[in-house]
Amino acid sequence: MKTTIILGSLLAATGLGTSASADKLDDIMASGTLRCAVVLDFPPMGSRDADNNPIGFDVDYCNDLAAALGVTAEIVETPFPDRIPALVSGRVDVGVASTSDTLERAKTVGFTIPYFAFTNVVLTREGAGIEKFEDMSGKTVGSVSGTFEGIKLEENIKEWGAGEFRPYQSQADVFLALSQGQIDATVVTSTVASAIVASGQYEGLLIKGDAPYPVDYVGLIALRQEYGMLNYLDLFINQQVRSGRYQELYDKWVGGAAPKLTIDNVYR
Amino acid sequence: MFNYTFQWRQALQKLPLLLDGALVTLQIALLSMAMGIAFAVVLAVARNAKSRWASAPASAWIEVSRNTPALFQIYMAHFGLGSFGIYLSPYVALLAGITFNNAGYLAETFRGALRAIPGTQMRAARSLGMTSIQAFRLIIMPQMFRIAFLPTTNQMVWAILMTSLGVTVGMNSDLAGVTQDINVRSFRTFEIFAIAAVIYYLIAKAVTLGARLLASRLFRY
Numbered sequence: 001m002k003t004t005i006i007l008g009s010l011l012a013a014t015g016l017g018t019s020a021s022a023d024k025l026d027d028i029m030a031s032g033t034l035r036c037a038v039v040l041d042f043p044p045m046g047s048r049d050a051d052n053n054p055i056g057f058d059v060d061y062c063n064d065l066a067a068a069l070g071v072t073a074e075i076v077e078t079p080f081p082d083r084i085p086a087l088v089s090g091r092v093d094v095g096v097a098s099t100s101d102t103l104e105r106a107k108t109v110g111f112t113i114p115y116f117a118f119t120n121v122v123l124t125r126e127g128a129g130i131e132k133f134e135d136m137s138g139k140t141v142g143s144v145s146g147t148f149e150g151i152k153l154e155e156n157i158k159e160w161g162a163g164e165f166r167p168y169q170s171q172a173d174v175f176l177a178l179s180q181g182q183i184d185a186t187v188v189t190s191t192v193a194s195a196i197v198a199s200g201q202y203e204g205l206l207i208k209g210d211a212p213y214p215v216d217y218v219g220l221i222a223l224r225q226e227y228g229m230l231n232y233l234d235l236f237i238n239q240q241v242r243s244g245r246y247q248e249l250y251d252k253w254v255g256g257a258a259p260k261l262t263i264d265n266v267y268r
Numbered sequence: 269m270f271n272y273t274f275q276w277r278q279a280l281q282k283l284p285l286l287l288d289g290a291l292v293t294l295q296i297a298l299l300s301m302a303m304g305i306a307f308a309v310v311l312a313v314a315r316n317a318k319s320r321w322a323s324a325p326a327s328a329w330i331e332v333s334r335n336t337p338a339l340f341q342i343y344m345a346h347f348g349l350g351s352f353g354i355y356l357s358p359y360v361a362l363l364a365g366i367t368f369n370n371a372g373y374l375a376e377t378f379r380g381a382l383r384a385i386p387g388t389q390m391r392a393a394r395s396l397g398m399t400s401i402q403a404f405r406l407i408i409m410p411q412m413f414r415i416a417f418l419p420t421t422n423q424m425v426w427a428i429l430m431t432s433l434g435v436t437v438g439m440n441s442d443l444a445g446v447t448q449d450i451n452v453r454s455f456r457t458f459e460i461f462a463i464a465a466v467i468y469y470l471i472a473k474a475v476t477l478g479a480r481l482l483a484s485r486l487f488r489y
Contacts, residue, residue, distance in 0.1 A: 081448060084455040088272045107278070108455035142438055146452025166358060166438035167449065173347070177438070180350040 024222065024229040028093055032071045036062035037078035037092040041171045043195040044253040045098050045116075057253040058096045061115065064245060065094070065236055079170055081146045084109060087221060094233065095221035098189075100148035110224040112233040113268060114217035115240070117259040118189035120149045122211055123196075126204040128184040133211050135185075142166035142174055142183040148216045149187045175202050187211045191254050217261070237261075272458065279459030282450050286460075289446030290467050296363055296442060297428040297475075303363075304370025304427070305420070309409070311375035312382060326375070333372025339433050341365040346437035359441070362434040366427055373423055374416075381415035382408070414487045421479040425472045432468075443467060 028034050038058045040046045046056040054075040066073035078086045078097060086092045087109060098118070101111040124130040130139065136153075137160040143150035145167035157165040166183060168174045171192065177183045179202035188196075193207050220237070222229045240246045241261065250258035314326035333341065342365030345356055356364060385408055393403035413420075432444035439445045447464040451457050 081452050084451075085457050088457070102453075104453055105455045107275075145435070145440075145448055151453060164357075165440070167435075167440050167445070168438045169436055173436075173438075176347055177350070180347070180355075181353070182346070182350050182355055 024093060024226040025232055026228075028069060028071060028229075033074050034062070034066040034069055034071050034094065035074045035076050035092045036065070037083055037086045037095040037097050038062060038075050039080055039083075039097045039171075040075075040077045041079075042098065042192060043199075044191055057116070057249055058098065060249050060252070061240075062094075062096045064240065065096070065233075068236055068239075069232075080144050081169065083221065087223060093222070094229070097221070098218045099221050100216050101219045102148070106224075108224065109221045110226060110230045111219040111221055112230055113237055114219055114261045115237045115246075116218050117261060118148075118191065118216040118218065119259075120152075120187050120211040120213050120216065121190045121193050122185055122208045123178065123188050123193045124185040124206055124208050125178055125181065126206060128181075130185050130208055132209050133187075135208075136163065136187075138162035139184040140164045140166065140182070141185050141187070142168055142177055143186050143188070144168055144171050144174055148218075149189065149211065149213065152211075152213050153187045175205070179203065179205065187213075189216065194254075215259070217263075274459055275456060276459055278454065279456050279463060282460065283463065285446050285450065286443060286463060286467060289441065289443040290471060292441045293428060293431045293443040293468075294471060296359070296366065296431050296434075297424065300363055300366040300370055300427050301424050303367045304374055304423070307367065307371035308374035308378050311371060312378035313404075315375065315379060316382065329368075330372045330375050333369050334376065338365065338369045338430050339436060341368055342430075342433050343436055358434060358437045358439040361437050362431065362439050362442075365433075366430050369430065370423055370427055373426075374420060377416045377419045377423070378412055381412040384415050385411050417479075417483050417487065421476055424475055424479065428472050428475065429468065 022030070036058075038046045038054060038056070040048055040054055040056070042056075044056055046054065046058045049055045054077070059075055062075060063073045076086065076092050078092065078095070080097075083095050083097050083099060087095055095109075096115075098116065099105070099111070101114065105111075122130065122133050122136065128139070130136060136156070141153060141157065141163060142165065143153050150167060154165045154167070157163045166177070168177060171188075174183075174186050174188070175196060178186055185208075190207075190210075196202065197205050197207060220233050222233060240249075246261075247258045250256070311326045311329060314322040315330060317323050317326075342362055345365045345368070346358065346361035349356060349361075389407055389411075390400075390403055393407040394400065398406065431442050434442050435444050435448050440449055443464055447460055450460050454460070
């Protein structure tokens with residue numbers, strides 16, 4: 001009787017008891033798998049190749065992260081609006097999903113330092129009569145529900161007091177609606193716009209100048225209370241830039257000089 | 269384990285927006301039911317008709333609407349027709365999709381109800397000098413609605429819940445659309461969805477109770 005109690009308390013005090021205090025980072029290393037939420041209808045960040053395998057900047061980024069952790073990566077396809085439920089319900093460990101780091105969202109999830117930055121352009125269709133950003137006033141426009149540019153565009157339509165905004169559930173639906181003429185224009189990240197125009201998948205799509213939005217910095221996301229994890233991710237992003245891997249991935253998927261990930265005159 | 273702290277105060281601040289959305293949901297459900305019932309009466313009669321020209325299209329409508337997902341029907345109303353250059357706004361596409369679905373289901377409900385009315389009633393009405401249309405309108409139809417009333421309220425509840433499929437075609441003013449909009453802005457998914465679920469429940473419950481009250485007044489023997 002006495003020995004079992006002593007044995008039990010010894011076990012609890014040493015190795016076997018650690019599972020109670022193990023954090024996310026420990027769990028990942030112990031399980032040997034890193035599950036990343038990636039949006040796969042958002043080229044060139046995430047999409048599928050001809051054989052239906054996930055490819056893209058975010059996919060490579062997840063693989064790099066898994067390699068750094070010494071585990072295997074598992075890509076979990078996650079539509080934009082489902083990123084948080086996927087994270088909170090424990091279906092994924094980290095979101096590598098071009099998530100804009102708004103203060104509103106940071107009340108719910110933990111953001112890393114920016115790992116990528118987008119600028120936004122106006123994407124329209126031949127004959128829609130849109131030459132620049134302001135021409136969208138009074139038109140029917142749309143975007144993906146819950147994206148940085150979608151939220152901004154909806155605010156623009158409210159400000160102008162003319163036109164209609166339609167939030168779709170996926171980037172593919174937005175392009176479909178645009179090519180069919182259901183909507184006249186969308187605001188989309190420049191990388192996605194060039195990728196979709198270059199693919200020739202939808203006819204008659206045109207890029208018409210920049211949208212006057214601030215640079216859309218996106219971070220990786222993890223559970224807000226997982227400081228160990230967030231800390232590791234911050235350092236990982238820093239190392240990706242330092243090692244030149246960030247530029248390398250940018251060359252592979254986008255091309256040109258990779259966007260700067262720091263903001264002047266302020267820390268972090 | 270559930271790694272999440274619920275923040276109800278933050279979510280409840282959005283309640284007025286959600287209630288506005290609930291009104292739109294109720295509006296679409298009521299409109300789709302009113303139109304669905306009108307179409308369903310025609311479909312039920314047409315499907316029983318002897319003429320192929322009347323029964324074949326009615327059968328096709330009923331078959332497609334009952335045997336394909338409502339999500340597919342709504343998506344088709346927006347993107348399917350869109351590929352032919354017919355543009356229905358999300359509101360109209362949602363309304364059209366649910367109406368199409370309601371009409372198909374209710375037509376079968378009404379057809380069953382029609383079968384339950386003895387054929388002698390029609391003959392009796394005709395022998396009193398009514399035209400066949402008068403007999404249908406004054407004798408058969410009221411009984412049909414009485415028999416089909418409870419299944420019809422069932423469809424009404426279903427119509428309310430189907431409105432939530434509008435988000436797939438870019439609907440942002442109904443309860444599901446507003447919920448999704450708040451969700452993606454704040455990422456307070458669980459609180460917002462829980463509140464929306466309660467609102468859906470209350471609407472559906474209110475409609476069922478309202479229908480009971482209505483039935484007890486309308487269908488007194």
